[in-house]
Amino acid sequence: MGPASAFELIEFLLGPLPESRQGRDSVHEVAGAEQAGLRVDDLRTARCRMVFHDIGAVVWVLRTCVWWVPDFDVERYAEPLRRLDAQLRRGEPSVAHSTRHLMVARRPAVAG
Template identity: 55%
Template sequence: MTTATFDELLKVGGSADVTGWDFSWLDGRATEERPPWGYARLLGGRLARLAAVPGTASLDIQTGGGEVLAEAPAFPAAAVATESWPPNVAAATGRLHPRGVVVVADPDEPPLPFADGAFDLVTSRHPATIHWTEIARVLRPGGSYFAQHVGPASAFELIEFFLGPKPVERRGRHHDDEADAARAAGLDVVDLRTARTRIEIHDVAAVVYLLRKVIWWVPDFTVERYRDRLRELHDLIHRDGPFVTYSARHLIEARKPD
């Protein structure tokens, strides 16, 4: 357990760089189980197979800082990624341009800035929003959307600690609802897997970092506004050990009919 004081931990979490979608800053402060399927490995295999086919194209939506996409061993000749947050656009550009991936600044609102049927493969890891009609539009016939999404009630033990009970919101992003939306957009859901993973948070600096980075968890979060609740959480961790919450993930593949 850390010997840092409450105020020191607030300062550490409040000054950490939250650019990109790399959570390695949390090493030693929080842990999260990974889903069993290994999304980055599966994604890399699909992109490598596509790279072996001339004239193919891929699109990664909401790529963050490009951390996961950059793990792929190879890319098709036309590989594109989109991102909306300017610091992430810069990070992704630096990481992906040397690999031949074009990064496009996009507001994550319809329409996607691409022609109909432009891509053989559309991917995303943990998109904040999923515009199924646009995904279906930019896929070529026979193309696939392959993604790992955040599922329902993810980190809600932490979210509700700050905001109180959210029974309606707990249903949001349910895998069955998303599969239905994909079908409504004209896609065939060919794979859907789910997992519930354990998260342990070891100090309040990690909480501050997470709520600054994953801004939709507690949308009005500032250290000053929630100082009293942060203090309660600090005391709880000090007394009982790590704060435990759970995250849902689902792997989904949806194919556009030929």
């Protein structure tokens, strides 16, 4: 996982969430692994782009990734969904990004 998943879309619905954006940072997680006695052999990061062209795809992903907007309901978020739908119908896709990192860590061999 990574420190941000689709925050552009989430914040469109919920408003700014600056503290949530800091939740998972690979530098802190490497330090945590090392403090736990692990040796970090590799760390890879990626920033993945998601492009939404229709409101049905947006609703589907919000219902699938329930942790993004925990209280998501089409009726509850009808107004911002209508605004987003209008944008998408004008041919302006909604772009969001997810950051991912992969850490390879292991316990050091015990002597003896």
